[in-house]
Amino acid sequence: MNRTRTFGLVAALIAFAVLPNFLKSYGVYLMTLFCVYLMAIFGLNLTVGYAGQMSLGQAAFLGIGAYQAAIFLKLGWPIFIVLPVAGIVCFIVGLILGFPALRVQHHYLAFATLGFNILVYLVMRNEEKVTGGTFGIPGIPRPSLFGYSLDGALPFFYFTFLSVVVLALFLWWLLRSPWGRAFAALRDNPMRATSLGINITAYTLLAFAIGAACAGVGGVYYAALVQFIEPAPFHFSASLTMLLAVIVGGSGRFFGPVLGTIIVVLLPEWLRFMQNWYLAVFGFAVVALMIWLPGGLLSIPERLRWKGAAK
Amino acid sequence: MEGCGEMTPTARFLEVKDVRKAYGAIKAVDGVSFAVGPGEIVGVIGPNGSGKTTLFNSILGQIKPSSGNVDFCGEEITGMSPLQLSRRGVGRTFQTLQVFGKLSVRDNLIVAAQEFQGTMPARLLAPPDAGLGQHADEMIEFFGLRHVAQLPAGSLSYGQQKLIDIAMAFMPKPRLVLLDEPCAGVNPSLVDQLRALLIDLNKAQGGSFVVIEHNMDFIMKLCPHVICMVEGKVLAEGPPETVQANRQVLEAYLGN
Numbered sequence: 001m002n003r004t005r006t007f008g009l010v011a012a013l014i015a016f017a018v019l020p021n022f023l024k025s026y027g028v029y030l031m032t033l034f035c036v037y038l039m040a041i042f043g044l045n046l047t048v049g050y051a052g053q054m055s056l057g058q059a060a061f062l063g064i065g066a067y068q069a070a071i072f073l074k075l076g077w078p079i080f081i082v083l084p085v086a087g088i089v090c091f092i093v094g095l096i097l098g099f100p101a102l103r104v105q106h107h108y109l110a111f112a113t114l115g116f117n118i119l120v121y122l123v124m125r126n127e128e129k130v131t132g133g134t135f136g137i138p139g140i141p142r143p144s145l146f147g148y149s150l151d152g153a154l155p156f157f158y159f160t161f162l163s164v165v166v167l168a169l170f171l172w173w174l175l176r177s178p179w180g181r182a183f184a185a186l187r188d189n190p191m192r193a194t195s196l197g198i199n200i201t202a203y204t205l206l207a208f209a210i211g212a213a214c215a216g217v218g219g220v221y222y223a224a225l226v227q228f229i230e231p232a233p234f235h236f237s238a239s240l241t242m243l244l245a246v247i248v249g250g251s252g253r254f255f256g257p258v259l260g261t262i263i264v265v266l267l268p269e270w271l272r273f274m275q276n277w278y279l280a281v282f283g284f285a286v287v288a289l290m291i292w293l294p295g296g297l298l299s300i301p302e303r304l305r306w307k308g309a310a311k
Numbered sequence: 312m313e314g315c316g317e318m319t320p321t322a323r324f325l326e327v328k329d330v331r332k333a334y335g336a337i338k339a340v341d342g343v344s345f346a347v348g349p350g351e352i353v354g355v356i357g358p359n360g361s362g363k364t365t366l367f368n369s370i371l372g373q374i375k376p377s378s379g380n381v382d383f384c385g386e387e388i389t390g391m392s393p394l395q396l397s398r399r400g401v402g403r404t405f406q407t408l409q410v411f412g413k414l415s416v417r418d419n420l421i422v423a424a425q426e427f428q429g430t431m432p433a434r435l436l437a438p439p440d441a442g443l444g445q446h447a448d449e450m451i452e453f454f455g456l457r458h459v460a461q462l463p464a465g466s467l468s469y470g471q472q473k474l475i476d477i478a479m480a481f482m483p484k485p486r487l488v489l490l491d492e493p494c495a496g497v498n499p500s501l502v503d504q505l506r507a508l509l510i511d512l513n514k515a516q517g518g519s520f521v522v523i524e525h526n527m528d529f530i531m532k533l534c535p536h537v538i539c540m541v542e543g544k545v546l547a548e549g550p551p552e553t554v555q556a557n558r559q560v561l562e563a564y565l566g567n
C-alpha cells in the first residue's frame with residue numbers, strides 16, 4: 001500500500017470511530033450492525049471472491065454463531081470463551097459444508113449451500129427446546145470486558161469496531177501469505193493448480209471453513225447487539241444479501257466488503273425518506289451496478305486508469 | 312533435479328508399458344510403449360487425433376488408462392492423481408493456455424512452486440513470497456517477462472501467456488515435464504526463442520522433457536529422440552532424421 005492509501009485508510013478509520021459520538025442511539029446501532037455484517041461479508045469475500053467457491057449459506061453461519069452466543073451468554077459464559085467456541089464450531093461446520101464443493105461448482109454449489117441454509121433455518125425454527133422456535137431467545141445479556149460493562153450503545157460499538165479491525169488485519173495477513181495466492185489459483189484455474197502441487201481439496205475446505213468462522217464470530221456480536229434473536233435474520237435471503245454485498249463491493253478485492261456492506265446495510269436506511277419507493281430505488285441501483293460495474297464499486301479506479309491510459 | 316536420485320540407481324526413469332485407452336469402440340491409445348532417460352528430450356509427433364494428448368493424460372493421471380503401466384523412477388504411477396504426480400516431480404503444460412488470469416505474472420510463478428516448500432501450516436506463516444521471490448525473478452528474467460511481471464497474467468498477449476505457462480511448469484524444478492504443443496499459436500521468432508529457452512532449461516535444471524508438437528522444425532532441432540504416433544499406435548521411433556525419412560511417417564503425417 002502506498003502512502004496516500006494508508007493515509008486515506010487511517011482517516012476513514014478515525015472518522016468512523018468518531019462519528020457515533022454525534023449520532024442518536026439508532027445511528028450507533030446501525031453502525032454496530034454494519035460492523036457485524038462486515039465480519040460475515042469479509043469472510044464470504046474470502047470464500048467467494050478469493051477462493052472462487054460460490055456460497056449462499058453465509059447467513060446460516062451468522063445464525064449458528066448467534067444462537068450459540070445467545071445460549072452461552074445467558075448461561076453467563078465470558079465473551080472470550082463464547083467467541084472462540086463460535087469461531088471453531090462454525091469452522092468445523094464450514095469444513096463439512098465444503099465437501100459438496102469438491103464435487104460440484106458454480107450454480108450447483110450455490111444450490112447445495114442454499115439447501116444447507118434452509119436446513120439450519122428449519123432447525124432454528126423447529127427445535128423449540130434449544131432455539132425457542134419462532135419466539136426466539138430474548139434477554140441476551142451484553143457481555144462485559146475485564147469487568148467493564150459493554151451495556152451502553154457506544155462501548156459496545158467500540159468493542160465491535162475494534163474486533164472487525166482485528167479480523168480485517170488477520171484476513172489481510174492471511175490473504176497476503178502463500179495461502180492467499182493458493183486460494184486465488186484455486187479460483188482462477190483448479191486444473192492447473194492441482195498439476196502444480198496445490199492441494200485443491202484442502203484449500204477448498206479451508207476457504208469455506210475460514211469464511212464460515214468469520215460469520216460465526218460475527219453472529220456472537222449480532223446476538224449481543226440485538227439482545228433478542230429469532231430465525232428470520234438467518235433466512236437464506238440474508239445469504240443472498242451478503243453475496244450481493246461481496247459482488248457490489250468488488251468480489252476478490254480486500255476492501256470490497258466495506259463498500260458492499262455500506263450498500264446493503266446502510267443505503268436502504270438512507271433511502272428511507274423515499275418511503276414506499278426505497279426498495280424499488282435500491283433494486284434499480286443494484287441492477288445498474290451489475291450492468292455497468294460488474295467488477296464492483298472498487299473496480300472504478302482501475303477503469304478510470306484504463307480510460308486515462310487509452311487516451 | 313536430475314534422474315531418480317541415489318535411491319534407485321538401476322531403475323529406468325520414465326517407462327510407459329503397453330498403455331491403452333479406449334472410449335467405447337474407439338482406441339485412442341492402442342498399446343504404446345516407450346522409455347525416457349534422465350535429462351533426455353523426447354518428441355511426440357503425429358496427426359491430429361492420433362492419441363498424443365490422450366497418452367499424455369494417461370501418463371499424468373488426468374484420465375485412467377484402460378490397461379498398461381507407467382513407471383517413474385521404479386515406482387508405478389499408473390492412475391495416480393495429478394497432485395500425487397506433481398509431488399513426485401512430474402510437471403506438465405496443457406495444449407491450451409492455463410495461467411491464473413487474475414494473479415500477476417510474478418505471483419503465477421511463485422504459486423507454481425510454493426506448495427513444494429514446507430508444510431501447509433508452515434506456508435501460512437511463511438513470508439508472502441514463500442522465499443521464492445528471487446527464483447521467480449530469475450525465471451521472469453530468463454523468459455524476458457520483466458516489463459510485465461506485475462501485470463495480471465490474463466491481461467497479456469497469447470505469446471506472453473504461453474511463456475508464463477511454460478515458465479510455471481519449470482518453477483518447481485521438475486524431474487520430468489510433459490509439454491503439450493508449446494509452439495501452438497506462437498509466432499515464428501518466439502518459436503526459436505522458446506527452443507533456445509527449453510534447451511537452456513534442460514541444461515540448467517537437468518530435467519527430462521516429453522514434447523508434443525506439430526512444428527517439425529522445432530521438434531527436429533530440439534529432440535534427439537522422436538516418436539511418431541498414428542491412430543493410437545507408435546508408427547516409428549528414433550533419431551529425428553530417421554523418423555522424418557520413414558516412408559510410413561511420410562504417408563501418414565508429414566506428406567511430401
